[in-house]
Amino acid sequence: VRKTKVHMRLVENVLAGDRLALARLLSLIENQEAEGLEALADLYPRTGNAHMIGITGAPGTGKSTLVNQLVRRLRAATPDGEEASLKVGVVAVDPSSPFSGGAILGDRIRMRDLCGDPGVFVRSMASRGAPGGLASTTGGVAQALDAAGFDVILIETVGAGQAEVDIARTAHTTVVVTAPGMGDEVQAIKAGILEIADILVVNKADLPGTENAMRALQAMLEMGRPGKADLDGEKRDVGPAWCVPVLCTISTEGKGFDMLLDGILQHRQYLHDSGGWGERERERQRAALNALIRERLVERFLDSQPDGKFEEVLEKVVERTLSPWQAARELLQQENT
Amino acid sequence: VRKTKVHMRLVENVLAGDRLALARLLSLIENQEAEGLEALADLYPRTGNAHMIGITGAPGTGKSTLVNQLVRRLRAATPDGEEASLKVGVVAVDPSSPFSGGAILGDRIRMRDLCGDPGVFVRSMASRGAPGGLASTTGGVAQALDAAGFDVILIETVGAGQAEVDIARTAHTTVVVTAPGMGDEVQAIKAGILEIADILVVNKADLPGTENAMRALQAMLEMGRPGKADLDGEKRDVGPAWCVPVLCTISTEGKGFDMLLDGILQHRQYLHDSGGWGERERERQRAALNALIRERLVERFLDSQPDGKFEEVLEKVVERTLSPWQAARELLQQENT
Numbered sequence: 001v002r003k004t005k006v007h008m009r010l011v012e013n014v015l016a017g018d019r020l021a022l023a024r025l026l027s028l029i030e031n032q033e034a035e036g037l038e039a040l041a042d043l044y045p046r047t048g049n050a051h052m053i054g055i056t057g058a059p060g061t062g063k064s065t066l067v068n069q070l071v072r073r074l075r076a077a078t079p080d081g082e083e084a085s086l087k088v089g090v091v092a093v094d095p096s097s098p099f100s101g102g103a104i105l106g107d108r109i110r111m112r113d114l115c116g117d118p119g120v121f122v123r124s125m126a127s128r129g130a131p132g133g134l135a136s137t138t139g140g141v142a143q144a145l146d147a148a149g150f151d152v153i154l155i156e157t158v159g160a161g162q163a164e165v166d167i168a169r170t171a172h173t174t175v176v177v178t179a180p181g182m183g184d185e186v187q188a189i190k191a192g193i194l195e196i197a198d199i200l201v202v203n204k205a206d207l208p209g210t211e212n213a214m215r216a217l218q219a220m221l222e223m224g225r226p227g228k229a230d231l232d233g234e235k236r237d238v239g240p241a242w243c244v245p246v247l248c249t250i251s252t253e254g255k256g257f258d259m260l261l262d263g264i265l266q267h268r269q270y271l272h273d274s275g276g277w278g279e280r281e282r283e284r285q286r287a288a289l290n291a292l293i294r295e296r297l298v299e300r301f302l303d304s305q306p307d308g309k310f311e312e313v314l315e316k317v318v319e320r321t322l323s324p325w326q327a328a329r330e331l332l333q334q335e336n337t
Numbered sequence: 338v339r340k341t342k343v344h345m346r347l348v349e350n351v352l353a354g355d356r357l358a359l360a361r362l363l364s365l366i367e368n369q370e371a372e373g374l375e376a377l378a379d380l381y382p383r384t385g386n387a388h389m390i391g392i393t394g395a396p397g398t399g400k401s402t403l404v405n406q407l408v409r410r411l412r413a414a415t416p417d418g419e420e421a422s423l424k425v426g427v428v429a430v431d432p433s434s435p436f437s438g439g440a441i442l443g444d445r446i447r448m449r450d451l452c453g454d455p456g457v458f459v460r461s462m463a464s465r466g467a468p469g470g471l472a473s474t475t476g477g478v479a480q481a482l483d484a485a486g487f488d489v490i491l492i493e494t495v496g497a498g499q500a501e502v503d504i505a506r507t508a509h510t511t512v513v514v515t516a517p518g519m520g521d522e523v524q525a526i527k528a529g530i531l532e533i534a535d536i537l538v539v540n541k542a543d544l545p546g547t548e549n550a551m552r553a554l555q556a557m558l559e560m561g562r563p564g565k566a567d568l569d570g571e572k573r574d575v576g577p578a579w580c581v582p583v584l585c586t587i588s589t590e591g592k593g594f595d596m597l598l599d600g601i602l603q604h605r606q607y608l609h610d611s612g613g614w615g616e617r618e619r620e621r622q623r624a625a626l627n628a629l630i631r632e633r634l635v636e637r638f639l640d641s642q643p644d645g646k647f648e649e650v651l652e653k654v655v656e657r658t659l660s661p662w663q664a665a666r667e668l669l670q671q672e673n674t
Binding site for chain 2: 298310
């Protein structure tokens with residue numbers, strides 16, 4: 001590993017708690033710049049301590065307010081065996097605006113409440129178009145926060161696309177947020193994030209339909225949850241099974257957060273007791289390694305291509321004189337010669 | 338290309354209008370089986386005629402009912418210069434249920450209305466875990482329908498994740514569906530699909546808040562839409578600009594569909610006049626080619642690895658004796674030797 005003075009100083013400053021250095025590092029990671037990746041590699045042995053919590057749900061469920069509220073509660077909590085209050089990092093992933101960088105507004109709204117607290121660090125990611133892909137970049141940012149000494153890292157994602165599922169897979173604990181009146185059972189199946197939930201929350205519980213929503217979720221859980229075990233392709237029969245709680249909150253009034261906090265801490269305990277913590281750690285690393293390898297393979301391929309070759313072959317595909325499969329074969333042969 | 342009798346007969350039967358053969362082909366494509374991909378390559382010269390329409394929006398917007406209604410209208414329409422009614426294919430992409438195959442229920446609900454019409458073919462995709470990735474598989478299925486002679490292909494996607502945006506990019510016309518009361522402007526920015534919309538629809542227009550929703554969308558469009566041109570990384574200044582219409586529908590009652598149909602047909606005309614049709618075609622092919630190449634690169638890499646090597650290196654990463662970057666380097670060097 002080539003070490004530059006600049007990135008070593010960055011690492012030192014991040015470890016010393018310098019927030020500006022941390023912000024700079026996260027930008028470098030987001031842009032996949034060599035300096036950032038080298039710093040991240042140096043910080044890597046310091047990682048593995050933070051509790052990563054994924055918070056996901058459709059737009060309109062009040063997820064951001066919930067995260068805001070949760071951060072305050074985590075800051076006030078003193079879990080067993082810990083003296084100081086928890087340091088909390090937030091990574092808000094906005095798979096939105098591919099072109100106009102939708103994270104800026106969210107950032108400002110979010111920061112208003114939490115700024116000034118040195119035990120909190122919030123990062124919004126204008127994720128689309130990130131060179132290394134959403135899941136990979138988010139993983140890097142979370143790792144940097146981990147190394148920087150944040151005890152809990154909340155990873156907030158919007159929606160229920162594949163990217164969100166991938167991100168949830170890398171969290172230790174996944175909280176799925178819904179709201180009353182967001183749709184019937186079929187819609188909930190479509191949202192398809194039930195399977196990845198460790199804790200289900202019906203937010204906006206002051207709205208009508210809250211009890212119905214909770215009952216419906218409970219019924220769906222009982223109906224046919226294949227079990228988180230399937231994530232890894234094999235059954236885990238170590239320790240007692242985790243029973244997914246269905247909770248309700250009113251984020252705007254801070255109601256229901258004692259239960260939510262309790263659920264999160266209990267799930268952490270469960271993961272430690274059952275061996276699930278290590279398994280999820282391995283899953284995260286597996287995904288990260290796979291993503292890295294994919295990236296490098298593509299880079300190497302692109303380097304091997306003569307200028308204009310790709311466009312030339314693409315033209316033939318558009319004209320239908322070559323099928324995409326033949327075109328791929330032709331370009332890949334190029335690499336081998 | 339190795340040609341087996343089986344896949345050649347499949348191609349013949351699909352071209353002859355055999356629905357069972359088509360269903361079988363789509364399954365083969367979904368599972369990325371060699372037979373299906375060979376058939377698709379043979380069918381490729383027959384593609385390029387269908388109007389691909391992406392229909393996307395969050396759960397709860399009544400998208401499926403809208404698609405259902407739209408299919409009926411398209412079947413009844415006789416656009417200028419066309420004598421027979423349009424043949425319509427539907428690809429419903431459910432990025433949901435990674436583990437339990439959430440498409441089954443949707444399928445049944447959907448088919449109830451449309452079955453019996455030989456000019457309609459509906460395919461629901463239980464997309465997660467598809468070997469070739471969502472966008473790539475959907476592209477293959479749409480191409481097969483195109484070759485099979487369907488004039489219009491509706492591609493319905495849920496949510497606003499990266500996969501959905503990728504799919505929308507491959508459509509000629511993208512219809513974004515919202516509903517009143519699904520959230521305020523910030524939420525709409527988060528949904529982040531405004532930028533990819535060619536037509537905006539507020540569905541469930543019998544609910545209160547419809548006019549507000551339409552006004553908000555209109556305001557956001559005026560505020561700072563970067564222009565679809567940015568999709569390709571360069572400005573298009575050929576022909577007149579497309580002005581995104583904001584329409585409203587009540588799908589359950591079939592209201593508003595004259596305007597929607599009109600908008601869709603006008604957009605098709607616009608694409609033909611402006612050269613946008615060819616540009617989007619090229620974008621689709623570029624994305625498909627990129628996805629194929631990525632896939633093959635990963636396959637080749639995996640073939641090159643000795644058994645157990647990946648797990649061995651992964652273990653070191655989990656133990657923090659190797660960083661993911663060092664691990665990736667080690668595994669990639671393996672390939673070169």
